[in-house]
Amino acid sequence: MKLKGFGTSDTARGLTLIAPPALFALLLLAVPLVAIFAFSFWSQDFLTIDYTPTLKNYREALSEPLYGQLILRSVLIAGAVTLTTVVLAFPIAYFVSFHVPANRKSLWIFMITIPFWTSYLIRVFLWKVILGYNGVLNSTLIGVGIIDEPLTFILYNANAVVITLAHAFAPFAILPIFVSLEKIDRSLLEASRDLGENHVMTFLRVTLPLAVPGVVAATLIVFIPTIGDYVTPRLVGGPGGLMIANMIQTQFLKLNNAPMGATLAVIAMAIVTVISLVFIFLNRRWLKARS
Amino acid sequence: MTTTPPIVSLRDVHKYYGTYHALRGIDLDIGAGEFFSLLGPSGCGKTTLLRTIAGFEDLSSGTLLLSGQDMAGVPANRRPTNMVFQSYAIFPHLSVAENVAFGLRRRSDLNRQAKAALVEDALDMVGLDGFGARAAHALSGGQRQRVALARALILKPKVLLLDEPLSALDKKLREQMQNELRRLQRHVGITFVLVTHDQEEALIMSDRIAVMFDGEIAQLADPQTLYRRPTSRQVADFIGVMNFLPASLTAGSTAASVEIAGLGRAAITPEQCPAGMPSGDCTIGIRPETMSILFDGEPAPARETSGQVHELAYYGDMTYYDIALDGVEKPVTLSMKNLVGRRVLERGETARISWDERALIAFAK
Amino acid sequence: MTGRGGWLRGYAVLYLLFLYAPIILLPIFAFNDSTIIAFPLSGFTTKWFTEIPNTPALVRSVQTSLIVAVTTAVLSTLLGICAARAGARYSFPFKTPVMGFIMLPLVLPEIIVAVSMLVVLMALDLPLGSWTVVLGHTLICTPFCIAILNSAFGNLDVSLEEAAFDLGESRWSTFRLITLPLVMPGIISALLISFTISLDEFIIAFFLTGTEPTLPVYLWGQLRFPQKIPVVMALGTILVALSVVLLTIAEIARRRGIARAGGKDTGGFL
Numbered sequence: 026m027k028l029k030g031f032g033t034s035d036t037a038r039g040l041t042l043i044a045p046p047a048l049f050a051l052l053l054l055a056v057p058l059v060a061i062f063a064f065s066f067w068s069q070d071f072l073t074i075d076y077t078p079t080l081k082n083y084r085e086a087l088s089e090p091l092y093g094q095l096i097l098r099s100v101l102i103a104g105a106v107t108l109t110t111v112v113l114a115f116p117i118a119y120f121v122s123f124h125v126p127a128n129r130k131s132l133w134i135f136m137i138t139i140p141f142w143t144s145y146l147i148r149v150f151l152w153k154v155i156l157g158y159n160g161v162l163n164s165t166l167i168g169v170g171i172i173d174e175p176l177t178f179i180l181y182n183a184n185a186v187v188i189t190l191a192h193a194f195a196p197f198a199i200l201p202i203f204v205s206l207e208k209i210d211r212s213l214l215e216a217s218r219d220l221g222e223n224h225v226m227t228f229l230r231v232t233l234p235l236a237v238p239g240v241v242a243a244t245l246i247v248f249i250p251t252i253g254d255y256v257t258p259r260l261v262g263g264p265g266g267l268m269i270a271n272m273i274q275t276q277f278l279k280l281n282n283a284p285m286g287a288t289l290a291v292i293a294m295a296i297v298t299v300i301s302l303v304f305i306f307l308n309r310r311w312l313k314a315r316s
Numbered sequence: 317m318t319t320t321p322p323i324v325s326l327r328d329v330h331k332y333y334g335t336y337h338a339l340r341g342i343d344l345d346i347g348a349g350e351f352f353s354l355l356g357p358s359g360c361g362k363t364t365l366l367r368t369i370a371g372f373e374d375l376s377s378g379t380l381l382l383s384g385q386d387m388a389g390v391p392a393n394r395r396p397t398n399m400v401f402q403s404y405a406i407f408p409h410l411s412v413a414e415n416v417a418f419g420l421r422r423r424s425d426l427n428r429q430a431k432a433a434l435v436e437d438a439l440d441m442v443g444l445d446g447f448g449a450r451a452a453h454a455l456s457g458g459q460r461q462r463v464a465l466a467r468a469l470i471l472k473p474k475v476l477l478l479d480e481p482l483s484a485l486d487k488k489l490r491e492q493m494q495n496e497l498r499r500l501q502r503h504v505g506i507t508f509v510l511v512t513h514d515q516e517e518a519l520i521m522s523d524r525i526a527v528m529f530d531g532e533i534a535q536l537a538d539p540q541t542l543y544r545r546p547t548s549r550q551v552a553d554f555i556g557v558m559n560f561l562p563a564s565l566t567a568g569s570t571a572a573s574v575e576i577a578g579l580g581r582a583a584i585t586p587e588q589c590p591a592g593m594p595s596g597d598c599t600i601g602i603r604p605e606t607m608s609i610l611f612d613g614e615p616a617p618a619r620e621t622s623g624q625v626h627e628l629a630y631y632g633d634m635t636y637y638d639i640a641l642d643g644v645e646k647p648v649t650l651s652m653k654n655l656v657g658r659r660v661l662e663r664g665e666t667a668r669i670s671w672d673e674r675a676l677i678a679f680a681k
Numbered sequence: 682m683t684g685r686g687g688w689l690r691g692y693a694v695l696y697l698l699f700l701y702a703p704i705i706l707l708p709i710f711a712f713n714d715s716t717i718i719a720f721p722l723s724g725f726t727t728k729w730f731t732e733i734p735n736t737p738a739l740v741r742s743v744q745t746s747l748i749v750a751v752t753t754a755v756l757s758t759l760l761g762i763c764a765a766r767a768g769a770r771y772s773f774p775f776k777t778p779v780m781g782f783i784m785l786p787l788v789l790p791e792i793i794v795a796v797s798m799l800v801v802l803m804a805l806d807l808p809l810g811s812w813t814v815v816l817g818h819t820l821i822c823t824p825f826c827i828a829i830l831n832s833a834f835g836n837l838d839v840s841l842e843e844a845a846f847d848l849g850e851s852r853w854s855t856f857r858l859i860t861l862p863l864v865m866p867g868i869i870s871a872l873l874i875s876f877t878i879s880l881d882e883f884i885i886a887f888f889l890t891g892t893e894p895t896l897p898v899y900l901w902g903q904l905r906f907p908q909k910i911p912v913v914m915a916l917g918t919i920l921v922a923l924s925v926v927l928l929t930i931a932e933i934a935r936r937r938g939i940a941r942a943g944g945k946d947t948g949g950f951l
Contacts, residue, residue: 039771043779046760046823050783053820057797064800117696120689135932136697140704142924144881146897147917150904151703154710154718161706164720195700245788253790255884260904270792270884277888283800290796297790372843393846405844409862419848471848 205239761826833867
């Protein structure tokens with residue numbers, strides 16, 4: 026509902042209110058994004074920046090196999106993390122929404138989110154501790170007698186990255202799906218049962234389609250930040266688990282090649298946007314086709 | 317006609333929302349001490365009109381005078397009006413007493429005791445004495461409404477505006493509150509302007525009613541005139557139940573006669589044509605209570621016809637019959653009091669119907 | 682529903698174990714008398730905790746983090762109040778794209794934000810310092826504040842403000858007496874959440890910090906020294922405890938706010 030009659034020029038008042046955050050976003054987001062786009066067309070020699078526009082960064086990024094590999098790996102890892110996280114998150118969101126009494130729901134959500142309001146850095150480090158050669162998991166499994174030699178495939182590679190990120194992004198997937206499930210009118214499910222469907226079919230024909238917006242939101246909320254993650258690949262990824270953000274940081278801070286870093290950032294952003302838009306588009310088509 | 321000037325005066329008021337013409341040329345005078353209602357279906361503009369008087373909407377054109385003063389440019393918080401909102405808008409974080417005293421905050425001429433005394437009086441007046449310390453969010457719907465009334469009336473406004481105040485209450489409570497509002501208004505003597513879509517409510521409580529359709533006032537009159545002499549088919553249909561029958565009117569030298577489908581011939585006077593006397597084909601309106609079922613042994617009436625019981629609805633004190641008349645497609649509704657000894661007819665029964673020609677109203681086709 | 686609830690409940694318990702697994706290790710090894718993080722345990726000690734106040738660099742980084750976090754919380758909550766109120770109550774040209782753009786940092790990988798801000802600062806030859814970290818953190822925290830405050834303002838009945846105005850208050854006193862108290866739980870939540878996000882944030886701080894690092898940046902430097910790890914564990918335990926306390930307060934405030942306004946609890950900030 027809109028406020029009326031508090032005086033003239035409602036619009037002016039609205040504009041005055043939105044001005045501070047809008048200006049802030051303009052200066053600190055719009056300008057930098059434009060700047061990074063511009064930087065990708067420049068070049069840097071040690072500490073001096075050459076402002077002549079050039080495409081050589083893009084040419085190098087697209088021709089040098091290392092960059093392509095890295096980007097592909099980042100997309101695959103992010104995809105694996107997203108799939109795992111969302112698939113694992115759905116049952117628990119469903120459990121809290123449908124099998125927990127209303128007065129306990131916020132308690133469950135609270136308990137689910139507590140681990141994630143702690144230092145991300147420390148959590149990733151703890152996974153390194155858990156998955157390590159002499160780490161908690163191995164020492165426990167050996168101590169209990171399940172294995173004789175420590176497992177090596179669980180640390181310093183892409184697997185470790187996937188496990189750690191799936192843990193880190195769990196609530197980001199759970200919450201949107203939960204919200205979506207909560208919004209479903211329970212009488213719709215009762216109507217479906219009344220019309221003859223069993224539990225499984227009701228779930229597939231009524232619950233799941235209505236939960237799709239939440240699932241889509243969860244997918245995007247997990248995929249987009251995951252692909253740009255720096256800490257996890259650096260700590261647990263080993264040489265084979267590094268992702269695009271690590272390379273961007275290297276370009277900026279080690280190789281003094283900010284333009285190249287900017288180029289990689291632009292390419293990464295473009296790929297993320299394209300994948301997200303394709304996903305949303307496919308989803309719309311699928312929803313329309315069903316109705 | 318009283319000599320005191322009207323307390324609310326609207327002249328040629330128009331209101332646009334973009335291209336949507338919400339109020340189309342409203343002319344209205346409300347007298348001091350009146351219980352005035354704005355009645356109409358949803359979207360007719362009655363709430364817009366109320367909010368315009370309150371100051372929450374600006375006029376696109378026209379003038380609004382309150383006690384003779386032009387309200388152009390005067391914001392809502394400086395007008396001599398106070399409003400009871402449809403949702404009651406009780407401040408949930410304050411107690412009942414704090415709510416009622418809210419508008420007194422700026423009154424530096426009153427000390428704390430004086431304010432407390434006024435709050436007590438206000439709560440007394442609405443039947444909530446002793447409720448002052450209660451938390452506002454723990455009240456029932458009816459109690460909230462009384463707090464809203466007390467909060468508005470304590471400021472002694474010239475006009476109290478009420479936006480569908482009873483629509484959120486259940487039936488019994490609504491009837492009780494209708495009586496209470498009426499009593500309160502008489503006690504306090506302030507002008508009340510009420511917005512409602514419930515025509516029964518308007519009839520019960522109001523001194524005068526403005527019936528609105530599509531942003532215009534269709535008819536402005538007291539309840540009896542509105543009921544007995546509606547000036548248009550739309551108003552007739554909106555207030556109470558009205559049967560409409562096709563008819564043909566022949567004008568004579570002193571009076572006119574109508575030939576009504578299903579009923580027969582009758583004489584009709586100019587007073588029975590509030591929208592002007594039509595000629596030729598027209599529509600006759602007749603209220604359910606002005607027709608009666610004739611039982612055996614009753615004397616023959618002036619006007620009689622017959623019909624078949626198509627459907628009936630038993631309400632306990634009354635029975636409503638849908639009677640199919642000869643040559644008329646749609647059944648007419650007829651109401652009968654369920655007096656002791658009077659039986660209720662069954663579906664399909666044929667009945668003799670008497671009707672009163674003085675109750676007819678003629679509309680153009 | 683009990684039959685079907687059975688396996689789901691089992692799954693939920695397992696899932697919770699998975700979620701809490703790393704966190705549970707923190708206090709275990711924070712009190713463990715060994716620099717190696719592995720089982721079996723070596724014995725109880727509190728020396729790692731006592732080492733914390735004796736490490737000046739660590740203490741300084743905590744101070745820096747606190748200053749940055751408080752500033753970020755206040756700034757992003759203020760901006761969030763402006764944006765949420767403008768969004769809930771007013772309409773103005775380009776409203777949707779502007780609001781969408783302000784929320785954009787929610788869907789941008791943080792490295793992009795960090796790197797692009799760095800680029801601008803480099804180009805303008807501005808020095809890096811705590812203030813640059815505050816700016817970066819405010820940028821990413823404001824959308825969270827807006828999301829929380831949107832629901833707070835959205836739940837506020839417009840007629841409450843109209844009633845206050847009708848009863849004689851000015852626009853500002855209406856805001857002060859009616860709007861603010863009723864939105865206060867949302868404001869507290871926004872403050873606490875942006876404080877927590879800023880306290881924990883690493884990558885933006887890593888890129889934009891000057892000579893005084895924030896706590897996460899300091900920790901990053903320490904992670905390569907094995908003998909420092911138990912101290913990190915101890916610190917982590919304190920941080921977890923602190924976050925739990927803060928979040929419990931936020932949750933209580935949220936529930937109180939709903940009770941006060943007479944609404945119903947739907948579960949969580951969203």
